[in-house]
Amino acid sequence: MSYLQPPRLAFSGYFQADVSTVNNDPRHFDNISFEPYFQDLREGQQQNGWWNPVGTGIFRFRDAAVRSVVDPSGNLQIGQGDPVLSMFVGNAFDRASAKIVDVDPDWQLASNLYGLGITLVAPNGQVVLRSEYEANPFRDLWFGRSAAPGDSGASAMFQSVLTQLEWNLDGINSPFLQQLYSFSQSGTLSIRLTTYGFGTKYGENEFCYGKLIGAIGPVVAQEPRSFILGRRFMPTTRNRTGDLASTQNIGCFSAFVDQNRTLQLDLSNALPLADKYLIEQLGPMQIVLLKDPLTAQDDLIGPEAYYALASLDQTDYQQWNLSGIQSVPLHQSIYDVMNELPFALLSGPNQDGKSVVAIRESLLGLEVRSEDIVFRLDPNDSNANHADTTIYAARYGQPMAGQQLNFWVAAPATDTDNTPVSQPPGTTPRALLPVNNVPAFAVQFQPALPVTDAAGRVAVRLQGPEVMDHPREYIDGQLYTISYNFSGSDPALQQNFDKLAVLVFSTVPVVDNPTWNDVQPILQQYANLYPVMSQGLFDFSQKDQADANAFIMRFVLDKGINDPDQMPVTRDMSSAKRAMLIRYFDQVLESQGRPSSLLHMFGKRCPTRGGAALRPQDDRAAPVGTLPGKSRGPNP
Amino acid sequence: MIRLHRNYVRAVRQARAAQDLFGPLQNAIELEHSTIPPYFTATASLVAGKNEAIAGLIRAITMQEMLHMCIASNILIAIGGQPQINRPGFVPEYPGPLPMHIGGPDFTVGIEAFSRDLVKQVFMQIEEPEQPIPVHEKAEIEPEYETIGAFYRALQAKIVELGDGIFEPSSLPNQVVQGNWFPPDQLFAITGADSAVRAIDIIVLQGEGSSSSPYESPDVLAHFYRFGEIHAGRALVKTADGYAYAGAPIPFDDNGVYPLRPNCKLAQFTPGTQAHTRLAQFIYSYNSLLNALHTCFNGQPGRLDAAIGLMYSLRIEAVALVQTPVAPGSAQNVGPSFEYMQT
Numbered sequence: 016m017s018y019l020q021p022p023r024l025a026f027s028g029y030f031q032a033d034v035s036t037v038n039n040d041p042r043h044f045d046n047i048s049f050e051p052y053f054q055d056l057r058e059g060q061q062q063n064g065w066w067n068p069v070g071t072g073i074f075r076f077r078d079a080a081v082r083s084v085v086d087p088s089g090n091l092q093i094g095q096g097d098p099v100l101s102m103f104v105g106n107a108f109d110r111a112s113a114k115i116v117d118v119d120p121d122w123q124l125a126s127n128l129y130g131l132g133i134t135l136v137a138p139n140g141q142v143v144l145r146s147e148y149e150a151n152p153f154r155d156l157w158f159g160r161s162a163a164p165g166d167s168g169a170s171a172m173f174q175s176v177l178t179q180l181e182w183n184l185d186g187i188n189s190p191f192l193q194q195l196y197s198f199s200q201s202g203t204l205s206i207r208l209t210t211y212g213f214g215t216k217y218g219e220n221e222f223c224y225g226k227l228i229g230a231i232g233p234v235v236a237q238e239p240r241s242f243i244l245g246r247r248f249m250p251t252t253r254n255r256t257g258d259l260a261s262t263q264n265i266g267c268f269s270a271f272v273d274q275n276r277t278l279q280l281d282l283s284n285a286l287p288l289a290d291k292y293l294i295e296q297l298g299p300m301q302i303v304l305l306k307d308p309l310t311a312q313d314d315l316i317g318p319e320a321y322y323a324l325a326s327l328d329q330t331d332y333q334q335w336n337l338s339g340i341q342s343v344p345l346h347q348s349i350y351d352v353m354n355e356l357p358f359a360l361l362s363g364p365n366q367d368g369k370s371v372v373a374i375r376e377s378l379l380g381l382e383v384r385s386e387d388i389v390f391r392l393d394p395n396d397s398n399a400n401h402a403d404t405t406i407y408a409a410r411y412g413q414p415m416a417g418q419q420l421n422f423w424v425a426a427p428a429t430d431t432d433n434t435p436v437s438q439p440p441g442t443t444p445r446a447l448l449p450v451n452n453v454p455a456f457a458v459q460f461q462p463a464l465p466v467t468d469a470a471g472r473v474a475v476r477l478q479g480p481e482v483m484d485h486p487r488e489y490i491d492g493q494l495y496t497i498s499y500n501f502s503g504s505d506p507a508l509q510q511n512f513d514k515l516a517v518l519v520f521s522t523v524p525v526v527d528n529p530t531w532n533d534v535q536p537i538l539q540q541y542a543n544l545y546p547v548m549s550q551g552l553f554d555f556s557q558k559d560q561a562d563a564n565a566f567i568m569r570f571v572l573d574k575g576i577n578d579p580d581q582m583p584v585t586r587d588m589s590s591a592k593r594a595m596l597i598r599y600f601d602q603v604l605e606s607q608g609r610p611s612s613l614l615h616m617f618g619k620r621c622p623t624r625g626g627a628a629l630r631p632q633d634d635r636a637a638p639v640g641t642l643p644g645k646s647r648g649p650n651p
Numbered sequence: 652m653i654r655l656h657r658n659y660v661r662a663v664r665q666a667r668a669a670q671d672l673f674g675p676l677q678n679a680i681e682l683e684h685s686t687i688p689p690y691f692t693a694t695a696s697l698v699a700g701k702n703e704a705i706a707g708l709i710r711a712i713t714m715q716e717m718l719h720m721c722i723a724s725n726i727l728i729a730i731g732g733q734p735q736i737n738r739p740g741f742v743p744e745y746p747g748p749l750p751m752h753i754g755g756p757d758f759t760v761g762i763e764a765f766s767r768d769l770v771k772q773v774f775m776q777i778e779e780p781e782q783p784i785p786v787h788e789k790a791e792i793e794p795e796y797e798t799i800g801a802f803y804r805a806l807q808a809k810i811v812e813l814g815d816g817i818f819e820p821s822s823l824p825n826q827v828v829q830g831n832w833f834p835p836d837q838l839f840a841i842t843g844a845d846s847a848v849r850a851i852d853i854i855v856l857q858g859e860g861s862s863s864s865p866y867e868s869p870d871v872l873a874h875f876y877r878f879g880e881i882h883a884g885r886a887l888v889k890t891a892d893g894y895a896y897a898g899a900p901i902p903f904d905d906n907g908v909y910p911l912r913p914n915c916k917l918a919q920f921t922p923g924t925q926a927h928t929r930l931a932q933f934i935y936s937y938n939s940l941l942n943a944l945h946t947c948f949n950g951q952p953g954r955l956d957a958a959i960g961l962m963y964s965l966r967i968e969a970v971a972l973v974q975t976p977v978a979p980g981s982a983q984n985v986g987p988s989f990e991y992m993q994t
Contacts, residue, residue, distance in 0.1 A: 031932065033971075069974075071967050075935075077928070108935075109942035110957040111964040140993040218979070220923050550699035551967040566831065567963070570956070580960035 017205040018174070018232035019243055019281055020273040021085040022194045025338035026104040028079025030210055030227040032115050034126075035070030038544040038585065041120040041430055045446035045489040046539050053444065054546040056217060060438035066215050067223060069547040072584040074115035074128055079104040079227055081135075082336040084191045087198075089275045089344075093336055098189045099135075102143065104229065107132025111579040116586050118152070118389045121430045121451050121487075121494040122516040125152035125389050126171075129586065130579030133177060133206070137187060144182055144192075148206065150577055151175035151241050152389050155510050157266050159256030160211060161288035168256070170211035170266070172284040176240045177204040177231070198233035205234045209283035209339065212292030226292055228283045230338040237470065239386050239405070243281065245271035245412045246358055249377040249508045251312045259511055261374040262313055263287065263297050263362060267510050270358065272412065276345050278302070278324070278358065283339030286329060293331040297373075300327035301361045302343055305375060308356055314372045318364070322349055327360055354411050380411030381507035383420065383500055385475075390517045392458065392479030395591035400479040406465065406499065407472050408507075414471025421502035422460050422515075424495055427453045449487035451494045457483060458495050458517050464502060477515070482522045489540075491589060492520040520589035529599040531558050537592055541583050565603040572596050655751040660797040663805040669730040669817035675806060676727040680734055681750040682799075683720040683854070685743045686777055687713055688989040689760055692911070693774075695969040695987060696764035701907025705765070705881050708901075709774075712874045717962075718833050719854045724948045725826045726810075726850060729841035730817045736945035737938070742991045746914050753777070753799060762986055764911040767903060770882045778858050778875040803855050807848045815843040827952045832959060865894055909973045911986035920977070926985045929972045936965050938992045 037043055040062070043053050055063040081102045083093035094100060106112065113131035117123045131148035153171035160170040180199055184192055195204070206229065213225035238244060249267050254260035259267055268285035272278050280302065289295035303321035310316060325343045333339065345353065357380055363370030387404040394400050408415040429448040437443040457480045465473040486493045497515040500506040526533050535556065542549055542556035555561040555568060571582035572593055588596075663675045690713045697706045724734040735741065743749060746761030754760075754776055763769055780800070810817070818841070828840050841847050856867045858874050865876040865887060872880070876887050879896060886898030917934060920927035940961040947954035975985045 031928070069971055071964075071971075073932075073964075073968075075932075077931070108939050109946055109954070110939065111960040112936065218925070220925055221928070222925055224928060547967055547970055551970040552963060567959075570959075580956075580963075 017234065017238060017243060017271070018207045018230040019205075019245075019269075019271045019279045019340065020232055021089055021275070022087050022191060022198060023085045023230055023232040023338075023340070024081055024099065024191070024195065025083045025085075025336065025340065026079050026081045026229045026231075027335045027338065028104065028227050029077040029221075029224050030079075030208075031073060031075050031077055031224050032126075032210075032213065033071045033073040033223045034067060034115055035072055035545055035547065035584070036065035036067045037546065038117075038120055039065050039123065039433055040435075040444060041449055041487075041490060042434055042444035042446035043544060044120060044540060045444070046536060046543065047489070048445040049543045050444075052442070053543070061442050062435055062437045063442075064546070066217060069550065070223070071547055072114040072116065073112040074131065075106045075112045076104060076133075076227060077224065079229065082338070085342070086191060087194055089273075089277055089342065091337070091342075092191070097191045098137070098187060099191045101138050103136045103138075105134045105136055107134065107145075108142075113148075113579055114581075114584050116584060118391065118516055119494045119518045119587060120433065120490065121449065122389075122496065122518075123433065124156055124512040125154070125516055127152040127389060128173065129577050129581070141185075141187070142183060143187055144180065146177035146181070146204065147179045147577075148173075149175045149178050149240070153210070154242060154388065154513065155267060155284055156512055157256070157258035157260065157284075159254045159258050159260060159264065160266065160284075161292055163212075163292075166213050166215050169213065170209065170284050170288070172281075173206075173208040173210070174241050174243070175206055176234055177206050178202065180204065195231070195233070201234060201236065203234045203240075204231055205240065206231050207281070207283070207338075211284075211288065228334060228338050230281075230283075230340060239384070239407055241386055241388075242384050243269035243271055244382065244384065244407050244409050245269050246278075246380070247377050247382040247507075248285070248358070248360070248374050249510075250374050251508070257511070259508075260287075262371075263373050264295075265297075265360065265374045272345065272350075272353065276347075276350050278343040278345055280341045280343070281339065282341060283334065286334075286339075294329055294334050296329055297362065299363065300329065300373065301325070301363075301370065302327055302341070303359050303361050304349055304353055305357050305359050305372070308379070310357075310359070310372060310375070312372050312375055315369050316361070316372060317369055321359070321361065321370075324349065324358075354413055357411070376411070377508045379505060380409075381415075381501070381505065382410075382412075383408045383418075383507045383509070384513065385499060385515060388513065388515055390477055390515065391520070391586075392477065392517060393520045393590050394479050394481060394483050394522050395520060395589050399590055402477045403474060404477070405472050405474050406467075408467045408501070409471055414467075414469070416467055416469045416471055418467040418471070419502045420465050420467070420473065420475075420499060422463075423498045423500075424455065424458070425452050425498065425514075427451065428496075446489060449490055451487075452496065453486050453493070454484075456480075457493065457519055458497065477517060479519050483519045485521050491587065491592070492518055494518055518587070520591075523589060523591035523595065525591065526595055526598075528602065529595045531561075531599075534561075534596050534599045537588070537596065545584065561600075562603045562607075565600040565607065569597055569600040569604065572600070654755045655753050655797055655799055655802055657797050659751045660802050660805045663802065663809050666809050666813070669732075669813065672730060672806070672809065672813075672817075673727065673732040675802075676723055676730075676732060677735060678751050679723040679803075679806070680720055680727065680736070681741060681743075682753060683716050683723055684736075684741070685749045685753075685760070686716050687720075688742075688745065688762055688987070689769075689773065690716065691965070691969075692762045692987050693765040693769060695966070695973050696909045696911050698907040698909060699970070701904045702765070702902075704901050705903060708877050708881055709765075712877060715857050715874070718838060719857070721827055721833065721838055722850045722854055725828070725838075725841045726847050728822050728825050728827075728948065729819065729847065731819045731822065734945070734948040736948060737941040738945075739991050741941065742989055745989060749777070751802070761914045762989065763913040764986065765908050767882050767884075770878050774878045775875060775882065778873070778878060780858075780873070780875055799858075800855055803851050807851050810847045811844050813844075818843050818847075825948075825950050825952060827947055827955055829952060829955070832955065909984050910982060911973060912977050912983040913986065915977075915986045915988045917988060917990060920985075924978070925975050926977050929968075929975050930985055930988055933965065933968050933972050933987055934990050934992055936961060936968055937987075937989055940965065941991075 135144040153173045156171040158169045161168045209228040214221035250261040264287040270280040287295045302324045357376035359375035360373045361370035362373040390402045408418045459478045461476040467473045495517040539556040553560045574581035694706045867873045883896030885896045888898035943958040
């Protein structure tokens with residue numbers, strides 16, 4: 016069970032994602048060629064620090080409220096009735112805001128949320144539910160959902176579980192919440208957030224804000240927490256931005272037949288958007304079950320070729336108030352045959368009674384998906400150099416036992432999407448483009464060829480290498496993108512970015528007594544990439560300021576990955592580097608004793624901005640052009 | 652001369668039991684907190700890379716106000732009280748009088764960008780000692796007003812009078828002394844009258860200095876004189892006949908201040924605009940800080956870390972806020988607002 020099955024609470028509102036964009040260009044990680052103007056706002060064709068160089072990484076909800084609920088029997092209540100319909104959905108209210116984080120500058124396609132508290136609050140302020148969003152990145156990202164350019168046209172969905180539930184239903188006479196509460200006795204709830212309509216134009220209203228569509232429901236332990244294992248609708252064509260999207264620009268989505276024999280379709284991230292990010296009207300459409308499993312997308316078919324189930328709701332009312340989830344009760348006759356046939360959305364019928372197959376379930380109903388898609392492996396720490404996940408296989412939503420899986424590491428590649436050319440000439444970052452996925456064979460899978468069990472699942476371990484050099488030189492470690500699928504001749508069609516993104520950190524020699532020269536390059540890189548720190552706090556790339564703030568530096572470096580205060584916000588530092596920095600600041604604190612100026616640490620701020628700490632004449636700066644695995648950028 | 656209504660001092664003097672000091676100590680917590688928003692705003696208005704010396708001086712003072720708030724809270728906890736921090740009324744209405752009518756009936760404090768006038772007219776007023784050094788002409792105090800120092804001294808005297816019996820050893824685990832955020836000789840557990848008196852000394856000394864010296868410790872000036880340095884544009888030095896603001900220059904670049912609209916309120920802005928959303932976000936974080944502090948001082952002292960995280964977060968959030976015009980094309984930018992909001 017998941018958010019897609021009742022009892023289900025639907026909410027909507029807005030989100031803020033105040034991402035920092037200096038780190039969007041991998042070349043900005045190079046201390047040697049870093050220029051101060053990489054911290055400035057983009058001007059015309061001069062990219063500088065892109066569209067939000069002073070981003071804080073903050074992610075949070077705004078004006079989100081419960082819109083409707085569905086009880087366990089499938090009855091919908093919307094607007095009025097159950098007291099839950101007047102409640103708000105907010106964030107933690109007694110700590111720093113959550114952070115939105117990419118695993119790596121070379122994989123900005125699975126942003127994760129850390130430290131996101133989610134609350135349900137009654138109009139009188141009573142906090143009815145406190146919970147923690149278990150960190151999990153978005154999936155099914157696509158860029159061309161609307162005609163808006165860049166990230167504004169994008170849409171994605173986060174699915175995870177809420178943990179550490181704290182209920183306070185005192186005085187709340189809500190039958191729905193009592194039901195949801197009784198379904199949460201395992202200690203978790205399922206949640207899905209869909210985000211789109213994101214404003215990236217500095218100075219305009221809604222800059223760094225977007226639309227948020229959410230749903231919360233029960234969890235069953237045996238089901239994946241990060242996606243719906245069910246009926247997976249997959250387009251077989253691409254749109255103008257390269258997304259897998261149907262001819263009508265419908266993206267992939269999942270559906271599930273629940274315990275009430277109701278088909279629940281999650282269209283929150285699927286239907287194309289028109290002006291103002293409202294659901295686009297595509298003309299009459301139907302939800303059907305195809306009679307021939309080989310009927311293809313874009314086929315023109317008559318009514319004899321399908322079982323009509325319902326008309327497709329394309330209203331923004333459905334999107335905003337029902338979380339984009341359409342429920343279709345299935346007749347027994349459909350239920351009896353649905354495990355061998357694909358569901359589909361049809362466009363039409365036309366005056367001849369013919370309809371076009373707009374999108375259908377993937378061929379043969381095949382689905383294979385990994386619970387986790389982002390990994391960090393750390394050769395410096397044997398406990399952190401492996402990661403376990405579970406991969407699920409299904410056919411028309413039914414578990415597929417005995418299926419052998421395989422993995423394919425992508426070929427060496429440069430991140431050309433995030434390394435644009437700037438105008439006027441001479442303003443493009445000079446750093447060489449890092450090459451991903453080399454050296455080969457760094458990530459091993461155990462077992463190498465896993466086979467799914469009777470429940471269609473298999474546990475897989477990713478093992479990092481004993482040693483990882485610096486193949487990207489100025490960016491820590493290496494980024495591997497690994498595809499996975501059935502090893503036979505019938506692969507499942509997958510979403511473009513449904514790959515395993517594995518960041519393997521570089522091996523760092525242990526330094527017992529690190530000096531400023533050991534830690535400065537690391538701190539310089541973060542000072543370069545996060546100018547909001549030096550503008551709002553202090554410039555930790557300068558020894559006097561870092562040392563004067565040793566206590567706070569140690570404090571934020573030592574925080575757990577899920578703590579919103581963790582430094583760096585990107586979570587892209589290996590355990591060895593983190594330990595070295597902590598040792599360094601410990602030494603500073605020991606040497607300072609208890610400084611009388613400790614109280615002044617809050618007062619420190621640095622006037623300097625960015626700048627390069629390492630100069631070519633510095634012996635630590637190897638001539639990058641001679642290193643293997645380096646590529647000239649598009650604008651040498 | 653900083654003044655407060657005599658009733659507040661009288662209430663302390665008339666106390667008969669620990670419970671009678673709950674109100675005055677809650678007032679002290681509110682007073683110490685109430686100075687932080689205007690100081691915070693003044694530093695946030697200074698453009699990064701300019702006026703760094705001034706920003707550093709004011710921030711250090713702000714940090715000490717936080718210490719004072721901790722001390723007052725710990726004393727209240729130590730005698731069995733419960734600081735009330737995330738409640739309506741805890742945050743003063745800016746612009747308006749400070750808690751206990753500090754500064755007199757006409758003294759109004761707002762939320763404004765830095766200026767030397769602001770330092771002179773407001774900040775130095777808040778921190779002014781009973782007997783400033785160098786000695787100025789002593790201001791007359793209206794009969795119905797006392798000094799803030801008198802308030803704290805009355806508190807000390809009453810605590811000594813009521814004796815160690817009013818302190819509850821069971822409160823010890825709830826006091827906020829851990830985390831090493833403040834030096835242990837400045838933030839320590841309040842276990843009896845002696846430690847309470849010592850702690851109040853710190854508040855008074857750091858704010859006002861002593862009657863014989865402008866220094867709170869051998870190399871650190873009391874707040875009043877640090878503000879004096881900023882206003883005068885020069886460091887305080889010892890002279891043959893006392894002290895003078897004649898030391899190293901403390902430069903002020905008036906181009907290095909964001910033009911904040913004074914006393915911004917969320918209601919002044921249209922929902923959906925950048926100004927509104929950024930201000931709402933700041934207010935949310937500020938109230939999250941009040942929530943964290945309330946929890947911290949009411950049985951979960953470990954929450955201090957989260958509160959400190961929020962203080963840094965507020966500083967970072969203010970960076971974008973103070974660079975946001977109040978409306979497109981306006982020459983004025985949005986200033987922080989410290990409004991109570993139930994979150």
